[in-house]
Amino acid sequence: MSLRLRQPRVDDEPEVLAAQDELAADDVAFAFRQPDQTFAELVQAIEDHRRGRNLAPGWVESTWLLAEVDGAVVGRSSIRFELNDFLRTAGGHIGYAVRPAHRRRGYATEILRQSLVVARAGGVGRALVTCDDDNIGSATVIEANGGVLENIIDVNGVPLRRYWID
Numbered sequence: 001m002s003l004r005l006r007q008p009r010v011d012d013e014p015e016v017l018a019a020q021d022e023l024a025a026d027d028v029a030f031a032f033r034q035p036d037q038t039f040a041e042l043v044q045a046i047e048d049h050r051r052g053r054n055l056a057p058g059w060v061e062s063t064w065l066l067a068e069v070d071g072a073v074v075g076r077s078s079i080r081f082e083l084n085d086f087l088r089t090a091g092g093h094i095g096y097a098v099r100p101a102h103r104r105r106g107y108a109t110e111i112l113r114q115s116l117v118v119a120r121a122g123g124v125g126r127a128l129v130t131c132d133d134d135n136i137g138s139a140t141v142i143e144a145n146g147g148v149l150e151n152i153i154d155v156n157g158v159p160l161r162r163y164w165i166d
Helices: 010-024 039-050 085-091 107-121 136-144
Strands: 004-006 062-069 072-080 094-098 127-132 148-155 158-165
Touching (some): 004 107, 072 107, 107 127
Antiparallel strands (some): 004 062, 127 158, 148 158
8 A cells, every 4th residue: 555644734725625625514623723823834833843842731741643645645643753632542542533435445454554653653552442343344443453452431422442552
């Protein structure tokens, strides 16, 4: 598969904004952009987070990568190199999303596989990955990458599956 994870660039703005709009219908955040933030500022913030600089209180060192296939942005990954209380309960080490037009092609499985490599390189041993209990596609992706279900918890009325990957 020719999918690769890479750092975002300022010229990715149109595709990232399009992906954000597409995933809004699924109530999934594609980019974690602040309302008053330019895209260039977002790219700089992503770099800062990767280096553990200028982190807001409660935020952890992390990286946010675009998933690209043949020049097209098909998804993204967010990788946290440590866990705070929220991430330890609900967010986990890795989150990922695939744009609707690119689903059911194995991209999510490959995004998570490559994200695990990045997480390990950043010092993560066992990785916590979560998904909504009714998200069968995501549960299948996590299990295909070696995820072992620890439990299902309630987070604000939503059942959430918590998996660990060694």
